[in-house]
Amino acid sequence: MPHPSKGRIEPFSPTYFAACTLGGVIACGPTHTAITPLDLVKTRRQVDPKLYSSNMAGFRAIMKSSGVRGIFLGWSPTLVGYSLQGAGKYGFYEIFKYTYGERLFPNTNKTLVYLAASASAEFFADIALCPWEALKVRMQTTVPPYAHTLREGLRRAFREEGVRGLYKGIYPLWGRQIPYTMVKxxxxxxxVEQIYKFMGKPKDSYTSIQQTGVSFLGGYIAGIGAAVVSHPADVMVSELNSHRKPGEGALSAVSRLYGNIGFKGLWNGLPVRIVMIGTLTGLQWLIYDTFKVYLGLPTTGGH
Incomplete structure (x- = not known):
């Protein structure tokens, strides 16, 4: 496939932001779907730490009872939800970063711009993600499964709770995802800025392959920090989607569930999540910036 000519897309034009949005879809949807087996075991262990003695024990138990199909339970809402979230996360981030940093507050500290832009982007991205995340968690944590397919899950959710029921986890989702994305x-x-400083030469002096390698390393580092910061909220999202009582308020549910699991319970599954999110985030930045390079756009960061 021919490579588009350099400079074809004008930076910060509507086409540029649309390209970044598409890049977010490509970066997030397939990567989250690929790690569905790891996410399945992690989520089940968060909700019931006694269910499996280890991650490998979880994989073996699921494979024995349900085969390969069972290991990938929840892949369809994962693909739809995180494709939509990726579109909002990366597309809105580029829009808000330009709006805050270049137009509204051009002399503001860059880190503050990154934090504000990512928080703003994730707020909207989570509105798109929430119903699909709710379906995914319900499918993965209930025995027998809440549903086996996306269509079956949607039909049951609309029949029993309506659209509102699929958004009952929006506040803890924001609590998990917004700090996560800000750190990420x-x-x-x-x-990325520090890596280029350490390497001792300007970013533009390196090849596109070298620059995307820096993106992967920077993404992995960012993923580790983001995983730790957001893990307690991740556990609570899983608990709420699995064990919230009908008609129970969000604060009441959080208080009751925290009473059941305690502070220690908020950290169930952290090691596997660090590996999962570190690798996932590194791959997402690698894919995202590779896509940008393909379109003739510069990689993210390092300026």
Missing amino acids: FATFEKA
Whole structure:
């Protein structure tokens, strides 16, 4: 496939932001779907730490009872939800970063711009993600499964709760995802900047392959920090989507569930999530910036 000519897309034009949005879809949807088996075991262990003695025990138990199909339970809402979230996360981030940093507050500290832009982007991205995340968690944490397919899950959710029921986890989702994304994007930008400083030459002096390698390393570093910051909220999202009582308010549910699991319970599954999110975030930045390079656009960060 021919490579588009350099400079074909004008920076910060509507086409540029549309390209970044598409890049977010490509970066997030397939990567989250690929790690569905790891996410399945992690989510089940968060909700019931006694269910499996280890991650490998979880994989073996699921494979024995349900085969390969069982290991990928929840892949369809994962693909739809995180494709939509990726569109909002990356597309709106580029829009808000330009709006805040170049137009509204051009002399503001860059880190503050990264934090504000990523928080703003994730707020909207989570509105798109929430119903699909709710379906995914319900499918993965209930036995027998809440549903086996996306269509079956949607029909049951609309029949029993309506659209509102699929958004009952929006507040804890914001609580998980907004700090996560703020750390993910701000740490990535600063990590890439420091990597180029350590390497001793300007970013533009390196090849596109070398630059995307820096993006992967910066993304992995950012993913580790983001995983730790957001993990307690990730556990609570899983608990709420699995064990919230009908008609129970969000604060009441959080208080009751926290009473059941305690502070220690908020950290169930952290090691596997660090590996999962570190690798996932590194791959997402690699894919995202590779796509930008393909379109003739510069990689993210390092300026």
